[in-house]
Amino acid sequence: xxxxxxxxxxxxxxxxxxxxxxxxxxxxxxxxxxxxxxxxxxxxxxxxxxxxxxxxxxxxxxxxxxxxxxxxxxxxxxxxxxxxxxxxxxxxxxxxxxxxxxxxxxxxxxxxxxxxxxxxxxxxxxxxxxxxxxxxxxxxxxxxxxxxxxxxxxxxxxxxxxxxxxxxxxxxxxxxxxxxxxxxxxxxxxxxxxxxxxxxxxxxxxxxxxxxxxxxxxxxxxxxxxxxxxxxxxxxxxxxxxxxxxxxxxxxxxxxxxxxxxxxxxxxxxxxxxxxxxxxxxxx
Numbered sequence: 001x002x003x004x005x006x007x008x009x010x011x012x013x014x015x016x017x018x019x020x021x022x023x024x025x026x027x028x029x030x031x032x033x034x035x036x037x038x039x040x041x042x043x044x045x046x047x048x049x050x051x052x053x054x055x056x057x058x059x060x061x062x063x064x065x066x067x068x069x070x071x072x073x074x075x076x077x078x079x080x081x082x083x084x085x086x087x088x089x090x091x092x093x094x095x096x097x098x099x100x101x102x103x104x105x106x107x108x109x110x111x112x113x114x115x116x117x118x119x120x121x122x123x124x125x126x127x128x129x130x131x132x133x134x135x136x137x138x139x140x141x142x143x144x145x146x147x148x149x150x151x152x153x154x155x156x157x158x159x160x161x162x163x164x165x166x167x168x169x170x171x172x173x174x175x176x177x178x179x180x181x182x183x184x185x186x187x188x189x190x191x192x193x194x195x196x197x198x199x200x201x202x203x204x205x206x207x208x209x210x211x212x213x214x215x216x217x218x219x220x221x222x223x224x225x226x227x228x229x230x231x232x233x234x235x236x237x238x239x240x241x242x243x244x245x246x247x248x249x250x251x252x253x254x255x256x257x258x259x260x261x262x263x264x265x266x267x268x269x270x271x272x273x274x275x276x277x278x279x280x281x282x283x284x
Contacts, residue, residue, distance in 0.1 A: 001213060002035060002036075002211075002213055003029070003030055003033035003034070003035025003036070003213055003214055004030070004035055004036045004038065004210070004211050004212050004213045004214065005026045005029060005030050005035070005036075005037060005038070005212060005213070005214045005215065005216050006026065006037070006038040006039065006040050006207070006210060006212055006215075006216075007022060007023040007026050007027070007037070007038075007039055007040070007061075007066075007216075008039075008040040008041075008042050008203070008206075008217075009023075009041065009042065009057050010041075010042045010043065010045070010048075010049065011041055011043050011049045011050055011051070011053035011054035011056075011057060012045070012048040012049055012050070012053060013053060014053070014056060014060075014264035014265065014266055014267075015056070015057060015060045015061075015264065015265045015266075016248075016263045016264050016265065017248045017263045017265070017268075017278070017281060017282055018218065018247060018248040019265070020060075020064060020248075020265055020278050020282055021245070021248050021282035021283070021284065022216065022217060022218060022245065023061060023064065023066060024064060024066070024278075024279065024282070024284055025216055025245055025284065026216035027066045027067075028284070029214070029216060029243070035213075035214075036069040036070075037066070037067070037068055037069060038068055038069060038070055038072075038073070038210050038212070039061070039068040039072040039073070040072065040073045040074075040075070040206055040210065041054055041057070041072055041073070041074045041075065042075050042199075042202070042203075043074055043075050043076045044075040044076065044078075044082075044195055044196075044197055044199075044202050045195055046076065046195060047194060047195070049076075056266065058072075059266075060265045060266060060269075063265075063269060063275060064265070064275050064278060065275050070210075073206060073209070073210060075197075075202055075206065078202065078205070078206060078209070079196050079197070081205055081209070082191075082196050082197035082201060082202060082205060083196060085201060085205055085235060086140060086146060086190065086191055086196075086197070086201070087140050088235075089148070089190070089234070089235075090140040090146070092156065093136070093149075093152060094148060094149055094152050094153050094156065094234070095140070095146045095147065095148060095149065095190065096131060096132055096134065096136055096146070096147055096149055096187075097131065097134070097136075097141050097144040097145065097146060097147075098127075098130075098131040098144070098145045098146070098147045098187075098189075099131060099144070099145070100127075100130050100131060100145075104130065105125060105127060105128065105130075106125065108128045108130055109125055109128055119183070119184075119186075121184055121185045121186050121188075121223075122185060122188075122223045122224040122226075122227060123185075123186075123188050123189065123224075126183075126184075126185070126186035127147065127186050127187045127188075129186075129187060131147070132147075132149060132187065143193060144191075144193060145189055145191065145192055145193050146189070146190050146191040147187040147188065147189055147190065148187055148188050148190050149187060150181055150182045150185060150186055150187050150188070151182050153181075153230065153234060154178040154179060154181050154182060154230075156234060157178055157230075157233055157234070158233070159178065159233065160177070160178050160179075161175050161176060161177055161178055162175070162176040162177075162178060162181065162226050162229045162230055162233070163175045163176075163229070164225060164229045164239050164241070164242055165241040165242065166222075166225075166241075166242050166243070166244065167214070167241050167242065167243045168219070168222075168242070168243045168244040168245055169219075169244070169245070169246065174225070174226075176226045178230075181226065181230060185226065185227060188200060188227060200224065200227050200228060200231060201231065203228060204228050204231045204232055204235065204237060205235070205237075207240060208232070208235075208237040208238060212240050213240050213241065214240055214241045214242075214243060215240050215241070215242045215243065216243045216245065217242075217243075217244060217245070218244065218245060218246075218247050219244045219245065219246060219247055220247060221244065222242075222244040225242055225244075248282055250263070265278065268281075
């Protein structure tokens, strides 16, 4: 089986040590397997993406000694593919428009329910279904937030379970009951008002487009994998193996974020660190 993996940063801030670990690990795994390492720029959110940050990504990765085996894929060039997938799901009756704000959702979930605490899923609070039964137009509406009707989605599957191979810290075959998806995940957003598509939709379509066989990414994304495998099955796409690695944390145990400029790769470079120093810092 070929080994094709990728690193997929968003150009919304500086790459930090956590990004360095993920990129280096994926690159090392690909090279050790005689496979391919690809780069994808996840710039679908044009309100936050900046060309300067994209340029910095290339600069930092090259400085770390990473090379990629094809021209980088940019999500902003993939909008027609996202639209086609959404329209197909809409025509199958698996999507509905939602005009709820975050405040609306929080208000609906905070209403008295005999002491039941609101449930959380991979996307935060599980949507209460406020807009699910509203009339659906025949044509997919423009500029609307679109949710996946999870009950209809799992009913459309040819299998009763979501299943994928995990090769990370604890290698295993992960199995999630398709019916459990309605209660543990809920009706997730697949397209937003302010930009076409969503992380869940784009990552599934892009991985298939690039021929990714092994997804290497942080444990913080592990919970979302069941969503991605569900979408792969709905869209008749292959399911890669998943390798969810440990996270790089600050001295207080907090996961690094792009606002942690003090741990940005560029700052370590400016302070005189070498690529070998970065590898030692992240445990490689």
